[in-house]
Amino acid sequence: MEQVSVLNVNRLTGGYSHGKPVLHDISFEVGRGEMIGLIGLNGAGKSTTMKHILGLMTPQGGEVRIQGSTLSADTQQYRASLAFVPESPQLYEEMTVREHLEFTARAYNVSPEDYEQRSRRLIQLFNMGDKEDSLSMHLSKGMKQKVMIMCAFVAAPPLYIIDEPFLGLDPLGIRSLLDFMVETKQNGSSILLSSHILSTIENYCDRFIVLHKGRVIVQGTLEQIREQTGQQGVPLEQIFYDLVQDSKWTVSDE
Amino acid sequence: MNDLLRLRQQRRADFWSRILPYTQYVIQSGLAVVTLFLLIAFAAWYTTFLQKLPPGLPVYWIMLILLTPLTVYGTVRTYMRPADVVFMLPMETRMREYFAPGWRGAVIGKYIWLLLITLIAWPFYIRAAADPKPLLLTLALLLLLKIVSNYGSWQELRINGDALRVIYRLLRYVAVIALLAAYLWLPLWTGTIVLLIGAAVYYGLLRMPGKAQVPWERLIAAEKNHATAVMRMLGWFVDVPTGERKINRRRWLSFVGNRVPWKQERAFRFLVSKTLVRSELLPTLIRFVLFGMLLVLLTRESWFGVAVYLLFILLAGMQMTTLRKQHTDTLWLSIYPLPPTSQRLETVGLITQVQLLIAILLWIPLATAGDPVRIVWTLAAGLVMVWLYRSSLNRKWLRDLAAEDEL
Structure with a gap:
């Protein structure tokens, strides 16, 4: 199929x-x-x-x-x-952590029961239990990022x-x-x-x-990329470094 | 002129160059007409009031209520920016030069208003008070209190420790109110001496706690609040970028929005309800409604009272239009699968709900006296005003959307 x-x-x-x-x-x-x-x-x-x-x-x-x-x-x-986690956390200052999760669940039409179950699990997993009633403006950058991630996962698209x-x-x-x-x-x-x-x-x-x-410039599994670049057993980081340095793989802007 | 003074001047000019273009729209919005109308109405009422002063008026209490807010309220515009904490930190020891014009401006600006209120209230005071104080001495002591209060509010920002700052803020409120009251109630020289000694003691107390040389982050936050407040006021009349907002947790209102039905098309109501109760809009509305209720109470027996009632319902609605602008640029409303009409319907729905509540609250003082038929008709007119405002808001929103689509 x-x-x-x-x-x-x-x-x-x-x-x-x-x-x-x-x-x-x-x-x-x-x-x-x-x-x-x-x-x-x-x-x-x-x-x-x-x-x-x-x-x-x-x-x-x-x-x-x-x-x-x-x-x-x-x-x-x-x-x-789809759900999106941006590079920089973008939260509503006027909402708490839990309210962000609830707003997302409501917007994605997640049932209240699923929301309760998912949010409880995510809050526990990301160690945010003592912050769930804090306003987002009072969170550290890392915590804000966790809220973004939790919001995406509570939607489950x-x-x-x-x-x-x-x-x-x-x-x-x-x-x-x-x-x-x-x-x-x-x-x-x-x-x-x-x-x-x-x-x-x-x-x-x-x-x-x-x-x-x-x-x-290339795509595939790690093995396929190794084959395409002729770099067997080399870590991704090294392959990437070589790829962006090597003019054979890069295309000029002209 | 040194570099710091020039920088402050340039930032001040930048700020006002962003504000001034909007003023013509504010005037066009009818504010000038309404203000003129209210001034004429007030002048007429005040003249009659002075000619026939009701006996037994609590003159000292009235003067205290009139003079306290502008004496206590002491804020300094610094025009500071978040990057200052990095780039201006090396000049920390020279920052007095930067702040000095702001200190002077804050005292002078508020004192002019205080002077105006005192001069307007003076004819009432000298007629109603048993033993009125001399005008010039009163103005001089008010200036002294204003300087001390402003100095206190600045020192509060510098004090280390949140709890201590709150204590000193309360101390300032209590000190200013108590010293004003002492001057108003006590005999002339006793009152004056108490005020002078009290101000000196308060000044001494301010020297006790440990302070930061320059409280960078608090000053930047305070400046942000100032700029936001100015933009928010402009936002009542014209579309302006709302910028940073002041948010307050208000735990006692956390329940608001939670009972919004769990439906995708209603999700936006959940968000906008939280915005209403946690932003500065709520206290602004509460103050506005209380002021409106007082005015309606004072004018309830004339047709002028009906006009004030309807005007306040309209102005309350205008203030709430800021809710519309709060979420125009948020990423999530472009990404979340919300129905396209939900933002408009839910925002307008909430505004109507709150405006209805305000229409009823403002009607209560009207309902306490006068012709019963007029009382009922006034309420009906208030409800019609809410309905008309809702329709106009909906129409304007749709028109704006159509204009955006054309672009």
Whole structure:
């Protein structure tokens, strides 16, 4: 049986102004239950790619489909199919940790029973029990990041878009997040994850997409990338370093 | 002029250059007409009031209530920015030069208003008080109290320790009220001496706690609150960026919003209800409604009272339009799967609910006297005003959305 991809990015070209695209003809897929690492240097186009997937930017060419549907075809269904964890926590100052989870659950139409069960588990997992009634403005940066992550997971959609989730998290938080992502993917959800901590994600992601100057320069499993680059047994970090240094793989802006 | 003074001047000019373009819209919004109307109405009422002073008025209490707020309220505009804690820290020992114009401006600005209120209230005071004090001495002592109070509020920011700061703030309130009362109630020279000694004792007490040289973070937070308050006031009349907001936990109101039905299309009501009870809008509304109730009570036996009643319902609605602007730029409303109409419907719904409550609260003082038919008709007019405001808000919102789509 053919597996339908949860996310399909097809020949996506886009950016902040017409005539000056940041992304050039990007194509990739995220299958059900897959965790994909989107990696690249600062300014490679990772966040811009994510913004296009989230529908915050309109493609100049190509299209993005989530579960077979585009944003314009069914906006609400498209949005209900994904949850986002941004690089910088963006919370409502006037709401407590628990209220953020409740607002997200209400917005994603999660039943009150599921919300109770999921929120209890997440609060315990991320060690936020003594902060659940604190206003978000009184939390540290790492705690705010945990709230962002918990909000995404309380919604439990088929696809997670996660941008640099480890920034500000303590080692315990990083471990909890990684374990929970593995569990989430085993339950059938898909994750597109962007991170610079390559040594960590190397062991967790099923496939990797390497973006450089707005183009996908290689993609595949770690083994496939090793084969493509002829670097058997080399860690992802070293392969990535060589890839972005080597002019054979990089394409000029001209 | 030294570099720090120039920097402050430049920041002040930057701030006001952002504010001034909006003032024409504020005037166009009808504020000028309403203010003029209220001034004329007040002048007419005050003249009649002075001619026939009711016997047994609590003149000292009235003077105390009039003079306390502007004497106690002492804030200094610093125009400080978050980056100052990094870039201006090396100049910490020179920061007195930067703050000095702000201190002077704060005293002078508030004192002018205090002077105005005192001069307006003076004809009433000398007619009603058994043993009125001399005007010039009163103005001089008010200036002294104003300087001491402003100095106190500045020192509070410098005091180390949250609890101690709260204690000193309370001490300032108590000291200013007690010294004003002593001057008003006691015989002339006793009152004056008590005020002078009291001010000196308060000044001495301020020297006791440990203080930071420059309380960077508190000053930056206070400045942010000032700027937000100015923008919020402008926001009643014209669309302005709301910027940073002052948030208060208000545990006793945590239940508000929790009973909103658990439906996707109602989720936004949950958020906007929390915004209402935890932002500065709530205390502003409470103060506004209490003031409105007092005015309605004073004018309840004339048609002027009906006009004041309807005006306050309208102005309360205008204040609540800030709720609409609170979440215009939030990322989550672009990403969460909320129905496209829910933000408008739920915000307008909440505003209408609160405005209805305000219409009833403002009506209570009206209902205590006068013609029963007029009382009932006034309430009906108030409810119609709420309905009209709701329709106008909905129409304006849809019009703005259509204009955005065209862009």
